[in-house]
Amino acid sequence: MRILHTADWHLGRSLEGRSRLEEQAQFLDELVKIVEEERIDVVLMAGDAFDTVNPPAAAESLFYESIARLSNGGKRPVSIIAGNHDNPDRLSAASPLAQRHGIQLLGLPTMDVQTIYVPTTNETLKLAALPYPSESRLAEVLSDSYEELMLRDKYDQRIQGIFEEMSKAFSPETINIAMSHIYVTGGSSTDSERPIEVGGAYTVAATSLPEAAQYVALGHLHRPQMVSRAKTQARYSGSPLAYSFSEAGYAKSVTILNAKPNQPIEMSEVFLSSGKPLVRWKAKEGLAQVYTWLDEGKDANAWIDLEIHVTNALSIEEIHRLRKHHSGFIHIRPVFEELEKEKAERTVNSNTPIDELFVRFYEKQTGGAKPEAELTKLFLELITDEADEDGDEA
Numbered sequence: 001m002r003i004l005h006t007a008d009w010h011l012g013r014s015l016e017g018r019s020r021l022e023e024q025a026q027f028l029d030e031l032v033k034i035v036e037e038e039r040i041d042v043v044l045m046a047g048d049a050f051d052t053v054n055p056p057a058a059a060e061s062l063f064y065e066s067i068a069r070l071s072n073g074g075k076r077p078v079s080i081i082a083g084n085h086d087n088p089d090r091l092s093a094a095s096p097l098a099q100r101h102g103i104q105l106l107g108l109p110t111m112d113v114q115t116i117y118v119p120t121t122n123e124t125l126k127l128a129a130l131p132y133p134s135e136s137r138l139a140e141v142l143s144d145s146y147e148e149l150m151l152r153d154k155y156d157q158r159i160q161g162i163f164e165e166m167s168k169a170f171s172p173e174t175i176n177i178a179m180s181h182i183y184v185t186g187g188s189s190t191d192s193e194r195p196i197e198v199g200g201a202y203t204v205a206a207t208s209l210p211e212a213a214q215y216v217a218l219g220h221l222h223r224p225q226m227v228s229r230a231k232t233q234a235r236y237s238g239s240p241l242a243y244s245f246s247e248a249g250y251a252k253s254v255t256i257l258n259a260k261p262n263q264p265i266e267m268s269e270v271f272l273s274s275g276k277p278l279v280r281w282k283a284k285e286g287l288a289q290v291y292t293w294l295d296e297g298k299d300a301n302a303w304i305d306l307e308i309h310v311t312n313a314l315s316i317e318e319i320h321r322l323r324k325h326h327s328g329f330i331h332i333r334p335v336f337e338e339l340e341k342e343k344a345e346r347t348v349n350s351n352t353p354i355d356e357l358f359v360r361f362y363e364k365q366t367g368g369a370k371p372e373a374e375l376t377k378l379f380l381e382l383i384t385d386e387a388d389e390d391g392d393e394a
Contacts, residue, residue, distance in 0.1 A: 001121045001175055004040045005255040006031065007219030008239035010085065012059030013051035015278075015303060016330050020241065021058055026274035027240040028066040031254065034270050035070055038256055041120045043070050046219030046237065047083025047132055047181030049091065064094070067103055074102040077116045081106045081131040083181040083219055088131060109133040111162055113169035123175060123261070128166035128213060130180040133159060134202065152203055160208035167212035175259045178213035181220050184227050184234070206230040215257055215265045224253050224269065233265055241275040245305045245330075248278045276303050276328070283308040287318070294325050305331045312365055313375055333382050336361060355380055 011024050035043060049063055071078045080103070082088040088107030095105045104114060106129050114127040135141065138158070163178060170176040185203045206229040209216045216234035218227065224238035237255045242248065251271055258266035279302045283289040286309055293299075306322075306329055308314070314334050323329050336358075358379050362371040371379075 001041050001118055001123050001125065001259045002039055003042045003044060003125075003175075003177070003257040003259055004035060004038070005044050005046065005217040005235070005237045005257065006240065007046035007181070007217075007237045008048045008083070008222055009045070009063075010048055010051040010239065010241075010243060011063055012055040013243060015243070018303070018330070020243075020275075021062065023241055023275040024059075025062055027272065028062065028069075030272060030274045031240070032066070032069045034254065035076070038270065040256070041076065041118050042116065042125060043076065043078040044127075044177070044179055044217050045078070045080040046179050046217050047081050048085045048219055049080060049083070050086055052085060053087035053090070067098075068101060071101045071103050074100065075119065077102045077104070077118060077125070079104040079106070079114065079116065079127055079129060079179070081129050081179060081181060081219075082108070084132045084134070086132070088137060104129075106131050109138050109162070111165050113166050115169075124173075126170050126174045126176045128163065128169070128176075128178040128210065130159075130162060130166070130178070130182075132181040133162070155202055156205050156208050159204050163208070163210035163213075167210045170212050172262045175261055176212065176214050177217060177257075177259070178210050178215075179217040179219075182218065183220055184209070184218065184230075186228060206234070209234050214259060214263075215267075217255075222247060223250055224255070233267065235267070240272055242278040245278050245280060248280050248305070276301055278303045278305070280305045281307065286310055287314075290322065291325075299328070300326075301328075303328050303330050305333075307333050307335055309335045309337060311337065313362060313371065313379070316374070316378070334379075354383060 009024065009027075011021075013020055034040070050059060067078055067080065070076065080091070082091045086107075092105045092107030098105050104116075109131050114129055116125040116127055118125055131137070140158070159182065166178070182204050183202060184206050186206060206227050209227070209230045209232065211231035213232055216227070216230065216232060218234060218236045221236040222239040222243060223236070225236050227234035227236070235255055238252060240252055240254070242250060242252065252275075253269040253271045256268050256270060277299070279299050281290070281293065281299075281304055283306065290306065290308060304326065314332070319332055322332060355376055358376060359371060363369065
């Protein structure tokens, strides 16, 4: 049996106000093509189909049209669980209709193990599918204590217990897979994943994943990665698109499993080509270097985070001109070398506001001219954006 594992589509997500829906449609076209070319028998989607609990209608239309294509008229089983971004009730509302097409939409956590007959191989898949299991979605209070370590231990014990109970349905004659949308301790995260844990409470130890499963298909982390220290093969398939600049340069993929009853899983990756890459430009030689790159057509089909070293402030007109040359600029952050030196020279106890430092720098560069209020405001906004991004990536 050939199984495809994917997750974290985040349909409807934008990038600083820029729609990614066209790129998401390209990915889903590519996914359908992969499923057909790789002769996939079952598709598993491990949560966060949508980016919000109330997705735009266009995103929902894309979702339902695409999973219908993936199911091939009910000939190919498709199983989808809710992630922390999904509204579980809304996701599962279409289940009566979806099931006629061999599609399972699982919203709230349950200990019911799915028994999926796969007609193309005449085999049975036992799927221990656990949608995002927060306390509220489990409808349980796991601990009376608000102490983080106690909450984490109780949560981990509960998830481990659920998987142990579900594993009782596994059989040597079936293919046995677990799937969930959780954060496993030690996974490598990016700033495009909004946390599913409060502090560190909603985390699960790798050793708590079900050893009886031949493979654990995970969703939430956007970088494709194996889970170390798990007692069985466990993997995050990652998101199909880069959703923040902390993912710049990541290779995106889906995971394919060759599975036989009572045998180790053979695993491979198929890398994705759809969607615009997210890239970072650092123009240390100033504005001329940026225009050279633009003339060369560098990263013509990319979203760009631009850091540009300048001695004088960029005018609003210059920023508009750059955006006119390339519609993919998301951030344009000037770096004032003299100002950076002044910032470095500030003592720990200095209370000089950053806007006053900018005024001093501007006066120094212009022979005494005062910056316009709009320019100072723009500078402060850029500095704030940069500080926020650095904080997210930490």
